[in-house]
Amino acid sequence: MKPEEIRVEGLQKRFRTANGHDFVAIDNLDFEIKAGETVAIVGRTGCGKSTFLNILIGLEEPSAGRLLIGGKTPYGDFDRLRGKMATVFQQDRLMPWRSALDNVTLGLEILGCSRAEQTERAELWLNRLGLGGHLHAFPHELSGGMRQRVALARGFALQPGILIADEAFGHLDEITAKTLREIFSSLIREQGNTGVVVTHQLEEAMELGDRVLVFGRPARLRADIPLAKLTQAQRQGLRAEIQNMLKED
């Protein structure tokens, strides 16, 4: 599936709190993610990253402004965007009653692929992620890192235009997280998906993103930083600058 571009125009999200006050979770966001580009979004806890993600996935509707994926809105065009996006979440969120193989076929079943195609694609991706020997294992029989690999395979098997990672490696030990980040990074470039990586770890953002978007509180764009042509020294300087930005918030 061809990569999709994402356009965010004047996006706002307000919630009504229990005591009747308005809480602004996202305040006038504007940016664009080009097709095939990987963007990392960083921000402190409570800066509205999750709300933005919910709008991007289509779980919530914006209060004002709009978010367009290839000209379609994720909430309003729910069915028309089926198969075009996949998300890898913080926890693996595998169905405990399904084997690794059947967890990977889930998105393909929803898409209406034939059983043979589902199995073929799921086996291919589980093999690529080093789980060829565990196709029929249940999630409780796998380690945390292996479960997250299954979740990655579930996302890539859909061959989506957009792949979203929501704190996908934050809960793993450093070695496993680094390995999976490298796999994710190389696969997303190989497959040409548009990537959206939401994280609170600056290191991860700079490793995975072509650009880093820094969210302030409430979610508004504080900085939009291209990383592609930066030297190692420039990256170090930038890291300190972003850290200061986040501390100020």
Place this chain on the structure above:
Amino acid sequence: MPEGAVAASATVPTPGRAFSLPWETAVSLLVLAAIWEVASLFAPPFAVPGWERIGRAVLGLPLDSVAITLARVMVALVLSFAGGLAVAVAMYSVKPVERFGMPIVKLLMAVPVVCWILFAVLWFRWAEMRIAFVLVVVCAPVFIVDFLDGMKGVSKDLRDMMWSFRPTRAQFFSKLIIPGTLPVMFTSWKINLSLAIRVVTMAELVGATSGVGYGLVVAQEVFSVAEVFAWTLVLVACLFATEALVGYLEKRMLRWRV
């Protein structure tokens, strides 16, 4: 656990164990039987008949009555299950259906079984209809409440993950909510089996001309105490057998549970 290692503690239960009788169960039942036999030596036979008399009475029971009662229970439970599932799905999907429907369900659960039996006698002429009505009106609300609780218990994380794939509403239920509610469904079946076997006997006592309940009435009318105990024994055995069958299916279908 290190990356690449398969969980060593993971054990998959073997389905066959559902039918085995734990030795503790066997011992406690044997002790109870021995106490009964001793009591029968001292008490009059019309109050506590011995095992030999009860055994002869069991052999003389018409087995078709047992089959009829079990068939009634199964048909009513299948109807209650299907209806209960449909209502629970409607309540889960449309909040007003739950808000308006749940008080009625709770009202149905509060009415004593004896009252339902009397209503059935007043409202229906056909005995099978009376029995089916009583069983469904008693068991379906239990299924509804249990299923709705089970559906609400499916984690938000899994629900959000599922919605991120943009399923149709039917796919959302068939691939997530129903499989996620399966453990609760089995528990509910076990509770309702026990309830239905007790209720069907009461309904047959007053509204039928066949089945175990009717057999109990006849035995009581001819003062055959051993036969009353024999029917009771058969009912308990039926309950244990059907529960073991559900337990076997549960272990097979929920083998993913740790």
